[in-house]
Amino acid sequence: MKFLTMKDLETEDTLDLFWNGTFDSQMDVERALTPFLETLEEYAGEWMPDFVKGKRRRRYTRAALWKSWAEKSDKYGTLIGLNHATPPYAAMTIDCLVQPSPRELSVVLHVQPLTFFSKEEHCRKFVELVRAWSSHYPVSHGTAHSGADAQLADAPYYGRDQQTARRDGFDKIYEVCWLNVFGPQLIETVGRERMLSTPAHRVEELPNGSILLVTWPIAADFTSEESRQAQARALVHLRPELDFDAVLRSLHARDAALVPVEPRFSPDVAPLFSRLVAHRSVARRQRMIAELNAHPPPEPEEWLPAHAALPSDVPDPQAALEHYALLAEYMVAMRHVEVPALFKQTPESLTDLDFQFWFEDFPRIFERQLIDQRAVPSVGAYLGQVLVRHLGGQWIPRKKLEEAQVRVGQRVWLPFVRAYKYLRSCQSLLDCSLTQLYRVAERYRD
Numbered sequence: 001m002k003f004l005t006m007k008d009l010e011t012e013d014t015l016d017l018f019w020n021g022t023f024d025s026q027m028d029v030e031r032a033l034t035p036f037l038e039t040l041e042e043y044a045g046e047w048m049p050d051f052v053k054g055k056r057r058r059r060y061t062r063a064a065l066w067k068s069w070a071e072k073s074d075k076y077g078t079l080i081g082l083n084h085a086t087p088p089y090a091a092m093t094i095d096c097l098v099q100p101s102p103r104e105l106s107v108v109l110h111v112q113p114l115t116f117f118s119k120e121e122h123c124r125k126f127v128e129l130v131r132a133w134s135s136h137y138p139v140s141h142g143t144a145h146s147g148a149d150a151q152l153a154d155a156p157y158y159g160r161d162q163q164t165a166r167r168d169g170f171d172k173i174y175e176v177c178w179l180n181v182f183g184p185q186l187i188e189t190v191g192r193e194r195m196l197s198t199p200a201h202r203v204e205e206l207p208n209g210s211i212l213l214v215t216w217p218i219a220a221d222f223t224s225e226e227s228r229q230a231q232a233r234a235l236v237h238l239r240p241e242l243d244f245d246a247v248l249r250s251l252h253a254r255d256a257a258l259v260p261v262e263p264r265f266s267p268d269v270a271p272l273f274s275r276l277v278a279h280r281s282v283a284r285r286q287r288m289i290a291e292l293n294a295h296p297p298p299e300p301e302e303w304l305p306a307h308a309a310l311p312s313d314v315p316d317p318q319a320a321l322e323h324y325a326l327l328a329e330y331m332v333a334m335r336h337v338e339v340p341a342l343f344k345q346t347p348e349s350l351t352d353l354d355f356q357f358w359f360e361d362f363p364r365i366f367e368r369q370l371i372d373q374r375a376v377p378s379v380g381a382y383l384g385q386v387l388v389r390h391l392g393g394q395w396i397p398r399k400k401l402e403e404a405q406v407r408v409g410q411r412v413w414l415p416f417v418r419a420y421k422y423l424r425s426c427q428s429l430l431d432c433s434l435t436q437l438y439r440v441a442e443r444y445r446d
Contacts, residue, residue, distance in 0.1 A: 380416030
């Protein structure tokens, strides 16, 4: 069984729902949320959660949900998770705060893949689910949309700094999504009659006065020209100060950012670059591929022809080799928690180390003096040990670390020089990766 993690949510696009309602704080919680669960069970269909998680995971039943609810309740409220563990995957959190009154009920739902909502029937049932929740519970706002497109729109900040966004919340309509539920405050900013006259696939006033707006029949079709036109028309209708052509251009720009880009990575760096791309959010992945394609790293320069190798100048070569091994062990000791594969001293562990340093922004966050004094020697020694272990390399010890060499075939490599260049900046982690040097040394071994 698979349970969606934040990493899993970035493997492909999702339909993301953010919904905020309230209920009477005097009501018993089980009684108050029964209509919520009945609606979920009626309309979720193929993505209906089959597990509920409090302090531990249980098969979904109402009884199991209330056990999890009791486990996770404290003086502030309750937060539980629900998952559907087979395609279409679903990850949902239900957050119920004790304060203020009435009690807030917030739902975050991710359904993957977004392509599940290429069928109109699946979209219709999803809309009916949100409609039923929003009819029963007073709602401030709710949206459902492509997770990748929402990221490109900078949701939920929409160009505001975090402090301002938290202070003001959804004080006006910043964006029109595929599905929208507008509560009293947002309706007041636009006017009820104007909102009800919005040109869209579906506009409906709900029994409690909220307004449901769906721009297009198919959620997964959000990048089609017709869908984008409908989205732009709806937003400009609700925000008449905006220019239709400008809004449409911004939507098209987001479409362009999602167009698949074919990776053209050199085999020498493909293991690392593919890992970097997979780590990027779906919304920004194609841009990163294009950037990496456009700026391939230069060929490594940290080598000499074997005939030009500097001879060893140390009085005790064995002691020097032991010193290099000890420096490599320092690398393992310093980073094995984040990179467990370091214990193995393999080519794959070099890629793991490359990725971890890049992920941490290592050259920026650590003091330069400590990097040069501790990290550079340890990284260089570790790289050299992998060359020795897996490519049949041979250390040529030198008194100066930067002159120490590893002979592989008809070349000698300078691992400490590479480490020094590598740790200059976050860009140099990519331009001078350990992965690349190893792969090039492997190619030239024979």
